[in-house]
Amino acid sequence: MPCFYNCRPYIAIFAEEPTSLLMSKIIIAVDGFSSCGKSTTAKGVAAHLGYAYIDTGAMYRAVTLHFHTHHVALTNPKEVSKALESIKIDFRRNPETGRNETYLNGLNVEDEIRKLYIANWVSEVSAVSEVRRAMVAQQQRMGKTKGIVMDGRDIGTVVFPEAELKVFMTADPHIRAQRRQVELLAKGEMLDLEDILKNIQKRDLIDTTRADSPLIQAEDATLVDTSFMTLDEQIELLTNMADEKISSSMRQSRTDA
Numbered sequence: 001m002p003c004f005y006n007c008r009p010y011i012a013i014f015a016e017e018p019t020s021l022l023m024s025k026i027i028i029a030v031d032g033f034s035s036c037g038k039s040t041t042a043k044g045v046a047a048h049l050g051y052a053y054i055d056t057g058a059m060y061r062a063v064t065l066h067f068h069t070h071h072v073a074l075t076n077p078k079e080v081s082k083a084l085e086s087i088k089i090d091f092r093r094n095p096e097t098g099r100n101e102t103y104l105n106g107l108n109v110e111d112e113i114r115k116l117y118i119a120n121w122v123s124e125v126s127a128v129s130e131v132r133r134a135m136v137a138q139q140q141r142m143g144k145t146k147g148i149v150m151d152g153r154d155i156g157t158v159v160f161p162e163a164e165l166k167v168f169m170t171a172d173p174h175i176r177a178q179r180r181q182v183e184l185l186a187k188g189e190m191l192d193l194e195d196i197l198k199n200i201q202k203r204d205l206i207d208t209t210r211a212d213s214p215l216i217q218a219e220d221a222t223l224v225d226t227s228f229m230t231l232d233e234q235i236e237l238l239t240n241m242a243d244e245k246i247s248s249s250m251r252q253s254r255t256d257a
């Protein structure tokens with residue numbers, strides 16, 4: 001099996017002339033439950049295609065960190081809008097790791113936003129409509145020129161309902177909790193498996209039942225269960241799906257021309 005993660009084999013699409021290359025760029029929406037491999041897979045696919053990758057969960061986590069630090073009451077709309085006005089989120093490439101990291105008002109918050117105290121509040125913050133409006137507007141600006149892989153909960157349903165490729169990911173909750181535990185341990189956070197599982201299940205419940213933009217599978221999304229897949233298999237599967245969509249989008253552009 002070829003390595004699809006952190007390596008970028010040449011693909012035929014890049015042999016096309018620049019105009020058709022531009023026309024062939026698509027939007028890839030990866031939605032699904034917590035910790036089933038969305039971001040790792042999306043990142044790998046983006047690297048393979050030479051596309052931008054946006055982790056929208058990181059944006060909601062950054063808002064949560066700001067609200068937490070500034071004691072913003074979610075029930076006070078004035079406080080929420082004032083806080084949102086003072087938030088600037090961007091992603092910057094770390095030249096040492098080659099990875100994009102999340103910045104909140106100029107500060108690198110990549111590690112802080114992954115901690116459990118943020119995970120324990122992020123779904124409540126994300127359920128606030130005003131928060132969603134602000135994040136969705138920014139995400140839609142980021143995807144204006146296409147050539148983007150975005151992962152989250154509402155990308156295929158709300159942010160880019162016109163996305164050419166939509167994937168909905170799921171996996172067994174226990175397997176997801178174990179994977180997240182390994183990840184947090186590698187970052188020095190030693191957590192009980194039960195606490196992680198509880199957090200995942202609580203977030204899944206809030207995310208799927210909230211009134212505004214609940215997590216649901218878009219009608220035209222392909223369901224991918226990663227429970228018994230390797231990371232490389234996930235990336236290969238989505239990359240092949242993307243290649244097919246890009247080819248058909250190019251064929252369509254030629255027919256239209």
Ligand SMILES: Nc1ncnc2c1ncn2[C@@H]1O[C@H](COP(=O)(O)OP(=O)(O)O)[C@@H](O)[C@H]1O
Nearest residue numbers: 034035036037038039040179180183229230231
């Ligand atoms: N197929 C897999 N096998 C083992 N670990 C995986 C697999 N897919 C993802 N992971 C790991 O699981 C953790 C959660 O994945 P992540 O991509 O962050 O999920 P999500 O974005 O859906 O929350 C990460 O540490 C990731 O490396």
Ligand SMILES: Nc1ccn([C@@H]2O[C@H](COP(=O)(O)OP(=O)(O)O)[C@@H](O)[C@H]2O)c(=O)n1
Nearest residue numbers: 034035056057058060123126152153154203
């Ligand atoms: N597009 C998105 C992305 C994330 N979120 C919220 O942000 C939380 C954190 O997202 P995440 O992608 O970082 O979470 P994990 O799947 O990595 O655990 C989710 O549980 C949702 O509550 C959302 O509401 N909409």
